[in-house]
Amino acid sequence: MSTSALTQKQPFKLPFSRAFLIWMGFLGVLLVIGLYSAITVFIKGLYITNMSDSVPWGLWITVDLSSIALGSGAFTLSAVVYIFGIKRLQPVIRLAVLVGFAGYTSAMLTLLMDIGRPDRFWHPWVFWNVHSVLWEVTMCITIYLMILLTEFAPVIVEAKFFDKWPKIRRLGHFLHKLTPFLAVLGLLISLLHQSSLGATYGVIKSRPIWFKPSMPIMFVLSAIATGPAVTVAVAYVVEWIIGKRTVPHDVLRIITRFSGVGLLAYGYIKFWDLAAVTYYGRTPGVSSAFALLQEQTPYPFSFWVGEVILGILLPAILFLVPRFSKNPAAAVLGALSAMVGIILHRWNVTVGGLFVPLSYSPGTAYSLPIGRYFPAPIEWGVVILVIGYALTVITLAVRFLPLFEKQEH
Amino acid sequence: MTTQKKKVKKKVVVELTRSDVLKVAAAAVGSIIAAPLLTTGPLSPFGQLKQEQLEGDEQIGHGAVTGDYHWGMVISLDQCIGCEYCMRACCATNDVRADEPWNIVVPEKTSGGATFFLSRPCLHCQNAPCVEVCPVKATYHREDGLVVMDYDRCIGCRYCQVACPYDARQFNWEERNDENPYVPTWGDPEVERRPRGVVEKCTFCIHRIDAGLEKGLVPGVDREATPACVNICPVGARTFGNLKDPNSKVSQLIASNPTLRLRDELGTETSVYYIPPKEGI
Ligand code: SF4
Ligand code: SF4
Numbered sequence: 279m280s281t282s283a284l285t286q287k288q289p290f291k292l293p294f295s296r297a298f299l300i301w302m303g304f305l306g307v308l309l310v311i312g313l314y315s316a317i318t319v320f321i322k323g324l325y326i327t328n329m330s331d332s333v334p335w336g337l338w339i340t341v342d343l344s345s346i347a348l349g350s351g352a353f354t355l356s357a358v359v360y361i362f363g364i365k366r367l368q369p370v371i372r373l374a375v376l377v378g379f380a381g382y383t384s385a386m387l388t389l390l391m392d393i394g395r396p397d398r399f400w401h402p403w404v405f406w407n408v409h410s411v412l413w414e415v416t417m418c419i420t421i422y423l424m425i426l427l428t429e430f431a432p433v434i435v436e437a438k439f440f441d442k443w444p445k446i447r448r449l450g451h452f453l454h455k456l457t458p459f460l461a462v463l464g465l466l467i468s469l470l471h472q473s474s475l476g477a478t479y480g481v482i483k484s485r486p487i488w489f490k491p492s493m494p495i496m497f498v499l500s501a502i503a504t505g506p507a508v509t510v511a512v513a514y515v516v517e518w519i520i521g522k523r524t525v526p527h528d529v530l531r532i533i534t535r536f537s538g539v540g541l542l543a544y545g546y547i548k549f550w551d552l553a554a555v556t557y558y559g560r561t562p563g564v565s566s567a568f569a570l571l572q573e574q575t576p577y578p579f580s581f582w583v584g585e586v587i588l589g590i591l592l593p594a595i596l597f598l599v600p601r602f603s604k605n606p607a608a609a610v611l612g613a614l615s616a617m618v619g620i621i622l623h624r625w626n627v628t629v630g631g632l633f634v635p636l637s638y639s640p641g642t643a644y645s646l647p648i649g650r651y652f653p654a655p656i657e658w659g660v661v662i663l664v665i666g667y668a669l670t671v672i673t674l675a676v677r678f679l680p681l682f683e684k685q686e687h
Numbered sequence: 688m689t690t691q692k693k694k695v696k697k698k699v700v701v702e703l704t705r706s707d708v709l710k711v712a713a714a715a716v717g718s719i720i721a722a723p724l725l726t727t728g729p730l731s732p733f734g735q736l737k738q739e740q741l742e743g744d745e746q747i748g749h750g751a752v753t754g755d756y757h758w759g760m761v762i763s764l765d766q767c768i769g770c771e772y773c774m775r776a777c778c779a780t781n782d783v784r785a786d787e788p789w790n791i792v793v794p795e796k797t798s799g800g801a802t803f804f805l806s807r808p809c810l811h812c813q814n815a816p817c818v819e820v821c822p823v824k825a826t827y828h829r830e831d832g833l834v835v836m837d838y839d840r841c842i843g844c845r846y847c848q849v850a851c852p853y854d855a856r857q858f859n860w861e862e863r864n865d866e867n868p869y870v871p872t873w874g875d876p877e878v879e880r881r882p883r884g885v886v887e888k889c890t891f892c893i894h895r896i897d898a899g900l901e902k903g904l905v906p907g908v909d910r911e912a913t914p915a916c917v918n919i920c921p922v923g924a925r926t927f928g929n930l931k932d933p934n935s936k937v938s939q940l941i942a943s944n945p946t947l948r949l950r951d952e953l954g955t956e957t958s959v960y961y962i963p964p965k966e967g968i
C-alpha cells in the first residue's frame with residue numbers, strides 16, 4: 279500500500295518492491311551508524327581511534343587500499359575490451375565502471391576520514407611534491423576518477439531523468455566516443471597508481487617488512503586478478519536479486535577464468551617473493567622482523583590461510599576447474615574469498631610493517647615498544663559508512679540506470 | 688525453444704572461449720610486463736625515487752644545503768649523564784606535550800655492557816625520508832639544511848611519520864589543552880602550540896636561530912640564538928653550530944673525535960653527529 283503511494287510521488291513511476299524498500303532500509307541503518315561515527319571523528323579528532331604515533335596507519339588505510347584494488351575491474355576490463363579488442367566482453371563494461379567508481383570514491387571517502395586535516399584535502403593538487411609516491415597516487419586517483427566519470431556519463435544521461443535535457447544527453451553520448459582513448463589513458467594511469475600504492479610502502483627504507491622492490495608488483499597483480507572477479511560477483515548477485523539476466527554468463531565465465539589465471543600469476547610471484555625475502559636474500563633486519571611477527575602476531579596464520587589459501591588457491595580452483603567455473607555460486611564464493619585475501623594482504627602489509635618497531639639506536643639495550651593496534655569501534659563505524667555508501671551507489675545505479683541493456687536478441 | 692537456445696549457446700561458447708582465453712591471457716601477460724616497466728622503469732617516479740635512494744650516499748650528501756650555513760649538532764654519548772634536562776627544556780621552550788617529547792633521552796648499553804645515554808632530537812637528515820614522502824611539501828629543506836614543517840600546509844596524512852627512521856615525529860591526535868608541567872621551571876613557551884591534525888617535530892629551535900642571525904648573533908655561540916637543549920645541558924654534552932664553517936665548534940669536534948651517525952647505512956646523511964663512549968659502542 280505504501281509502495282503505491284510512493285510510486286505516485288515518483289517522477290519515474292517506478293514501482294518499489296517491498297524487498298527493495300527493506301534493502302534500502304538496511305542501507306539506511308548502515309549509513310546512519312556510519313555517519314554518526316564519521317561526524318564523531320570530525321568533531322573530536324583522531325585520538326578516539328586506536329591509531330597512535332607508533333602505528334599511525336591502520337584499518338582505514340587498509341580499506342582505502344582494498345577498495346582501490348577491488349575497483350580495478352574497471353580499468354582491466356576496459357583495457358581488455360578497447361585495447362586488446364575483445365569486444366565480446368563489452369556487456370560487462372558498464373557494470374565494471376560502476377564498481378570501479380564505487381571503489382574509488384569509497385577510497386577517497388576513507389582517506390578524507392583518515393587525514394588529520396580533511397579541510398585541506400585539496401592541498402596535493404595545489405602544492406606538488408613530485409618526489410612523493412603519495413602525491414603521485416593522489417593525482418592518479420583523481421585523474422582516474424574523472425576518467426571513470428567520463429566513461430560512465432553516457433550511462434547516466436540515458437536515465438529517464440534526462441529525457442528533459444536532450445542537450446546534456448547529447449554531450450554524454452559525445453563523451454562515449456572518447457571511450458577507447460579513455461581506456462588507454464585509464465590503463466596507464468591505473469597501472470601506475472595501483473603499483474605505486476605498493477611503492478608507498480616499498481620505498482620506506484627504515485621498515486624491514488616494507489622495503490622491497492616487489493611491493494608494487496604484488497599490489498598491481500593482486501588488484502588486476504581480483505578486481506574483475508568482484509565485478510563478476512556483483513553481476514551474479516544482482517541477477518539473483520532482480521531475477522533477470524544482467525550480463526551473459528559466457529562473458530562472466532571468461533572473466534572468471536581471466537581472474538583465475540591472474541591469481542596464479544600473483545601466487546607465483548608471491549612465492550618467489552617469499553623465497554627471496556625469507557630464504558635466499560635474507561638480511562638480519564628482515565629475518566628478525568619476520569621472527570617477531572611470527573612469534574607475536576597471527577601473521578603466519580593470516581598470511582597462509584588468508585592471503586594464500588583464501589586469497590589465491592581457493593579462488594583459483596573455483597575459477598579454473600571446469601566443474602566449478604560453470605557455477606555462478608562458485609564464482610561468487612571465489613570472488614568473496616579473493617576479496618578477503620586481498621584485504622588481509624593490505625592489512626598485513628600496513629599493520630604488520632608498523633608492528634615491527636624501528637631500531638635506530640647504536641646501543642644494545644634500548645628498543646622501541648612493539649606497535650600494537652586493533653581498530654576501535656569508531657573506526658569500524660566509519661568502515662560501515664564506506665560499505666553502506668558503496669552498496670548504496672551500486673544499488674541506486676542498478677535500480678535507475680540502464681546498466682544492462684542490449685540483452686535480448 | 689529454450690532448450691534449443693541453450694544448446695546453440697553452449698556450442699558457441701565452447702568455440703569462442705578458447706581464442707578468447709588466449710587473448711585474455713595475452714592481455715594478462717601484457718599487463719604483467721607493463722606493470723614492472725611502469726613501476727621500476729624510466730616511466731615511473733618510483734623508479735627515480737629508488738635510484739636516488741640507492742645512490743643516495745655520495746650523490747645527494749649535503750645537497751640540501753645551498754646557503755652559507757648548515758646547522759648541525761654534536762652529541763657526546765661519553766659525556767651525557769642522562770639527566771633529561773634537554774628533554775625538559777625542549778618541552779617547555781617549544782610547548783611540546785610532556786608525554787610525547789620531541790627530544791628523547793634513554794638509557795643504553797654498549798656491546799661491552801657499559802651504560803650510556805642516548806638522546807635524540809630530530810636529526811635533520813640531508814637526505815630526509817620525511818621530506819621525500821610528503822605529498823604537499825609541508826615538510827621541506829631550508830637552504831641551511833634544516834628540515835622544517837609548515838603547519839599550515841600539512842594535511843595530516845602521517846606518511847612522514849611512518850617514513851622517519853628515527854621515530855622523531857609526533858602527530859597531534861587531539862586539540863591540545865594539557866598543562867605543560869615543565870613551564871615555567873624549565874623555560875617559557877616561545878612558539879605556538881600546533882593545531883589538531885598536523886605532524887610536528889624538533890625544529891632545532893629555528894625561531895631562535897632566525898631571530899639571532901637577524902641580530903647578528905652566532906647560533907651555537909650566543910645563547911640567545913642557540914637551541915634550548917644545548918644551552919641547558921649541565922655537562923656540555925651537546926654542541927651546536929655551523930657544519931659548513933671549519934672553525935665552528937661542531938666542525939672541530941667532528942674533526943678531532945671519532946663520530947657516528949644513526950643508521951648511516953640508510954644514506955640519510957643526518958646533521959647530528961654522536962661521539963661514542965670511550966670504550967666504544
Ligand atoms: S630525523 Fe626523521 S623527522 Fe628528522 S629529518 Fe630525519 S627523517 Fe625527517
Ligand atoms: S603528515 Fe603533513 S608533513 Fe607529514 S607527510 Fe603528511 S602532509 Fe607532509
